[in-house]
Amino acid sequence: MSTKRDYYEVLGLQKNSSQDEIKSQYRKLALKFHPDRNKSPDASEHFKEISEAYAVLSDTEKRKIYDNYGHAGVDGKYSTEDIFQGSKVNFEDIFGSGFESIFENIFGGGGGGFRFGGFDFGFGRERGADLVYDTEITLEDVLRGKKEEIEIPSDIQCSDCKGTGATPGTSMRTCSVCNGHGQVRTSRSSGFSTFVTVQPCNTCRGQGKIIERPCSKCKGSGKQRGKRHFSFEIPAGIETGEYRIKGEGESMSNGVSGDLIVRIKVRPHDKFKRDGADIFYDENISMIDATLGKKLTVPTLEGNEKIDVEAGSQPNTIIKLKGKGVPHQGIRSRGDQYVRLVVNIPKKIDKHQRKLLEELRDNLHQEE
Ligand SMILES: [Zn+2]
Ligand SMILES: [Zn+2]
Incomplete structure (x- = not known):
């Protein structure tokens, strides 16, 4: 159901208003409803509405099309981006050089959006808004993949009028x-x-x-803000980044749905570092164990693994555990885990230990 209001009505103007009147009225309303100044929940929607109206009416050609063919004419000829990009100069006129930053924040660079709670709302009439979902996952999740279940803010049927837009009981x-x-x-x-x-x-x-009598809850739109359930699989091997799920953003009753953009951050691990599909791990061993050799257990993402430290191992020796990394993105094979031996030199020793080490030193000198 189209609820797009008349552009002149939105700006509180008459059809024959001059460009100066359009400009000064928009300036007045923009300052009032700009989301940086106005914290009421409707302010952003309202700001977008008046800005779109201004973008069209301040442009001679677009205004002419609107005056003759209404919203259908404008929507048929221009995308939302065209409307704003083409009218940039008119906005600069109003906001001065600060316009660029306002434009980026509110409308996003490439048809992006602005933030509301944990979600970003894009901007568009013929296409639903893109929604951004932020999530953090662990390295263990990268190994196995993870199912995410989320609630997406969405227009759902108004519970009072069951979507008709009319006050219940009225015709x-x-x-x-x-x-x-x-x-x-x-x-x-x-x-x-x-x-x-x-x-x-x-x-x-x-x-x-x-x-006859619009539903008071939804003001005749038949819709109310609600939530819809959506689940998706984060595949194993994923890297920190932005991923787009087509068509799962804001849905439009008579248009194309936006996309869901999932921003995944892989949380740093307290034991492991990751580079692509490989895992890096530092194991501390004593100078004595490095010299004499030792059987050790080291952690991996899937529990402990036994390794053999050979006698005479040098500091920073690397032992490779084949296939103990995480999956490569998009293919089945896995990376490796690299265990680096960090040899600890004792910082404090007692008299007796000192004596033993001195004996050892003398002994080693004799062998040379
Ligand atoms: Zn009619
Ligand atoms: Zn309703």
């Missing part, structure tokens, strides 16, 4: 202007030709029906 009447077709035909003769134009009906906004 809707068929629009008398278009006889319920939602479209109006006008024919105009010029010489020997007759031109017929079909436009969405302005009276019922193309719905064919007129709600």
